[in-house]
Amino acid sequence: MSPTDSAGQGPALLTASNLQKSFGDHQVLKSIDLQIGKGQVLALIGPSGSGKTTVLRCLNGLEIPDGGSVCFDTGPSVEFTAGTTQKQAQVLRTRSAMVFQNYNLFPHMTVLENVIEGPIQVQRRKRSEAVAEATALLARVGLEQKHDQYPHQLSGGQQQRVGIVRALALKPSLLLFDEPTSALDPELVGDVLKVIKELADEGWTMMLVTHELAFAREVADEVVFMDEGVVIERGHPEVVLRNPQNERTKQFVHRLLNPF
Structure with missing residues (x-):
């Protein structure tokens, strides 16, 4: 029997079980x-140091868990042990793509070169195909005039939109967002959230680490609250963010919604 996602909406696209990681x-x-079902948006929230980013990095093969497993519906599947290699973990990137907090663009490459690097070098796609798709993706986020510019010539919001396009260009089954607005000036946050909201509306499967609770309530199908490396509470956004049942969740949500 296929695993079902936590909301009971059908087969899970990804199932992570018993993930453990120490530094x-x-x-x-x-x-x-x-678990996350196809077309769902899952928001991971919690204080700094709670393990949220490490979860994403494990799902994308950037970190190797000490134990547990990550399984996609039609593969790949990785069982982590003390002998798991980086190469074995990296197979997860055939199904997922990461959007980083600090953009992680190659500074010596133009916007277009940043976007086509993965499709050409990793996926071995034709350059003409990669360029055509990258050009269309840049246009959809309002950056069609920026393809020949370098990252240092862009605002933070523009760089983050390039980061999103770079992830989309890989045609992943799962998009992973690690605090995509936390490094931005407040006036630039809206442009990035608008793009993410559009992707959610289009049915992209996404896992989002964020402190933007109002945005999480708007786009997420499920919210997971983490603290000190464990899941404390999970459920529908209206429950977890408006009427949390766990006292630690209540404290966190109240502090973020009432900072002063």
Whole structure:
């Protein structure tokens, strides 16, 4: 029987089971279980240091968990042990793509070169095809005039939109967003959130680490609250963000919604 997502809406696109990860003596993840169904948006919230970003990095093969498994519906599937190699973990990137907090664009490459690098070098697609698709994607986020510019010539919001386009160009099944607005000036946040909202409306499957609780309430199908490496509470945004059941969740949500 196929696994079902946590909302009971059908087969899960991705299932992560018993993920554990330590850095030295500090255990960052303590048996994390997550599922996300195709077309769903899952928001991971929680205080800094709770393990949210590490979860995304494990799902994308950027970190190797000490134990547990990550399985996509039609593959790949990775069981993590002490002997798991980086190459074995990287297979997860055939199904997922990451949008980073600090953009992570190649500074010596133009916008267009940044976007086509993955499709050409990793996926071995034809340059003409990659350029045509990249040009169309840049146009959809309002950056069609920026393809020959370098990252340092762009605003933070523009760089982050390039980061989103770079992820989309890989045609992933799952988009992973790691605090995509936290490095932006407040007036630039809206442009990036608008793009993410449009992707959600189009049915992209997304996992989003964010402190933008109002945005999470608007776009997410499920909210997961993490603290100290464990999942404390999960459920529909209207429950977790408006009427949380766990006292620790209540404290966190109240603090973010009432900062002063």
